[in-house]
Amino acid sequence: MxxxxxxxxxxxxxxxxxxxxxxxxxxxxxxxxxxxxxxxxxxxxxxxxxxxxxxxxxxxxxxxxxxxxxxxxxxxxxxxxxxxxxxxxxxxxxxxxxxxxxxxxxxxxxxxxxxxxxxxxxxxxxxxxxxxxxxxxxxxxxxxxxxxxxxxxxxxxxxxxxxxxxxxxxxxxxxxxxxxxxxGERRGVEFVTRKITSAAARIACGLQDHVELGDLWPKRDxxxxxxxxxxxxxxxxxxxxxxxxxASGETRTVEQFVAAAFSEVGIDDWRPFVRQSPALLRPAQVDILLGDASKAHDELGWRREVDFPGLVQRMVQHDLRLHGGHDVRHRRPRSRTLVGGAA
CATH class of the missing domain: 3.40.50.720 (NAD(P)-binding Rossmann-like Domain)
Known part of the structure; x- marks a missing residue:
C-alpha cells in the first residue's frame, strides 16, 4: 500500500x-x-x-x-x-x-x-x-x-x-x-494547549515566569x-x-486545561502565573464544542484510548523532558502577582 x-x-x-x-x-x-x-x-x-x-x-x-x-x-x-x-x-x-x-x-x-x-x-x-x-x-x-x-x-x-x-x-x-x-506532544507551541503545557514546564523549571492567554472560559472537546x-x-x-x-464526548474549559497542566508540575495555584492578554482575544469566539462520535463507534469500531488527564500528562511530561525538568514536583517556582489572571 x-x-x-x-x-x-x-x-x-x-x-x-x-x-x-x-x-x-x-x-x-x-x-x-x-x-x-x-x-x-x-x-x-x-x-x-x-x-x-x-x-x-x-x-x-x-x-x-x-x-x-x-x-x-x-x-x-x-x-x-x-x-x-x-x-x-x-x-x-x-x-x-x-x-x-x-x-x-x-x-x-x-x-x-x-x-x-x-x-x-x-x-x-x-x-x-x-x-x-x-x-x-x-x-x-x-x-x-x-x-x-x-x-x-x-x-x-x-x-x-x-x-x-x-x-x-x-x-x-x-x-x-x-x-x-x-x-499531543507534536502540537505546535502557537496552539493554546501546547502553549499552556510548555509554559507550565518552563515555569516549573525556572525558565519563564508567566504565560499570556486569551479567553479562559471556552469549552472544548x-x-x-x-x-x-x-x-x-x-x-x-x-x-x-x-x-x-x-470526539471524546466531554468538554473542559481552557481554564481547566490550565489547572490540569500546572497541577502536573506540582503547582496547585496557577493564577499568579497567568496573564490575560486583550491581543489574544478573537473577534468571534466559539463558546463550546462537544462532539458525538456514536457513528464512528458503531461503524468503524473507533474508540479513543487516551483520556483527558492522560492527554495533559503526556504533553506536560514531554515538555518537562524537553526542558530538563524531571524533578520539578520537588521544587516550587517563585510566585509573582500578575495582572489579569482568570477570565
Whole structure:
C-alpha cells in the first residue's frame, strides 16, 4: 500500500506517517518549497518517508506528486490550521484551507486515479460554530447544522462541501473526518494547549515566569492526536466513503486545561502565573464544542484510548523532558502577582 500525506510537517502528519509505516505502507509526504524549515525535522524523525515538493495552491505540483506516488490512499491534512491566524490572514486561509482541497481532488481526477485512490479530507468541528440554536444536547454529529465563526471554519466548510461534491459527482472514495480538538506532544507551541503545557514546564523549571492567554472560559472537546489519526485510517478501510465525527464526548474549559497542566508540575495555584492578554482575544469566539462520535463507534469500531488527564500528562511530561525538568514536583517556582489572571 502506498499513501500520500499533504500537511506531513504538521502534528497529525507526523502521527499518521508513524501509524502507516508501522502498518507496512510506503509513505510519501508533500512539503512546500525547497527550503521548508520543517523539512529537516521530518527527514530526521521519519527517514522512511519519501518527500515530494508541492503546494496545495499549485495544481501542477499536486498532479506531479500524485502521479509520482500513485497513492492507494491520500490524506489531505494541509491547511492554515490556526483559528486566530485565520482572522489576520483570511484570504490566504481561503486559498490554502478551502481551495487547496479542490486542487487536491482535481489532481486525483487529472491523474485518472479516481477509481483507485481513496481520499481522506480533514474537516473540523470549527464548522459547527458552537451556537445555541444548532447545538444538539448530546453534541454535534454528522447531520448537525454548520455555522462557522472564523475564516478557518468557513474555509474548512468549503473544503468539506467540495469533497462531498466530488464523492457524489465523480464516484470518488472521499471520506471526511469531522475531528474535534485533538492535541499531543507534536502540537505546535502557537496552539493554546501546547502553549499552556510548555509554559507550565518552563515555569516549573525556572525558565519563564508567566504565560499570556486569551479567553479562559471556552469549552472544548479534547482528545489525543494519536487516537484521531487512527480514526482517519479506519475511515479509508470502511466499505463506503462517508463523513465521521471523532470526539471524546466531554468538554473542559481552557481554564481547566490550565489547572490540569500546572497541577502536573506540582503547582496547585496557577493564577499568579497567568496573564490575560486583550491581543489574544478573537473577534468571534466559539463558546463550546462537544462532539458525538456514536457513528464512528458503531461503524468503524473507533474508540479513543487516551483520556483527558492522560492527554495533559503526556504533553506536560514531554515538555518537562524537553526542558530538563524531571524533578520539578520537588521544587516550587517563585510566585509573582500578575495582572489579569482568570477570565
Amino acid at each position: 502506498r499513501a500520500l500525506i499533504t500537511g506531513i510537517t504538521g502534528q497529525d502528519g507526523g502521527h499518521l506517517a508513524e501509524l502507516l509505516h508501522a502498518k507496512g505502507y510506503e509513505v510519501y509526504g508533500l512539503v512546500h518549497g525547497q527550503h521548508n524549515p520543517k523539512r529537516h525535522a521530518v527527514e530526521s524523525e521519519f527517514p522512511f518517508v519519501t518527500l515530494l515538493e508541492g503546494d496545495v495552491t499549485d495544481q501542477t505540483s499536486l498532479v506531479r506528486a500524485v502521479e509520482a506516488s500513485q497513492p492507494d490512499e491520500l490524506y489531505n491534512l494541509a491547511a492554515i490550521s490556526h483559528v486566530g491566524y485565520s482572522f489576520k490572514n483570511p484570504a490566504l486561509t481561503a486559498e490554502v484551507t478551502g481551495k487547496g482541497v479542490l486542487n487536491v481532488l482535481e489532481a486525483v481526477r487529472i491523474a485518472r486515479l479516481t477509481d483507485t485512490t481513496r481520499l481522506y479530507q480533514a474537516s473540523t468541528s470549527e464548522m459547527f460554530g458552537g451556537l445555541d440554536y444548532n447545538r444538539p444536547a448530546r453534541g454535534y454529529n454528522e447531520t448537525s447544522l454548520f455555522h462557522p465563526r472564523s475564516p478557518y471554519g468557513a474555509a474548512k466548510l468549503y473544503g468539506h462541501s467540495i469533497a462531498k461534491n466530488y464523492r457524489e459527482s465523480y464516484g470518488m472514495f472521499v471520506s471526511c473526518g469531522i475531528l474535534f480538538n485533538h492535541e 479534547w482528545g489525543y492526536a494519536g487516537d484521531y489519526v487512527r480514526g482517519m485510517w479506519q475511515m479509508l478501510q470502511h466499505d463506503e466513503p462517508d463523513d465521521f465525527v471523532l
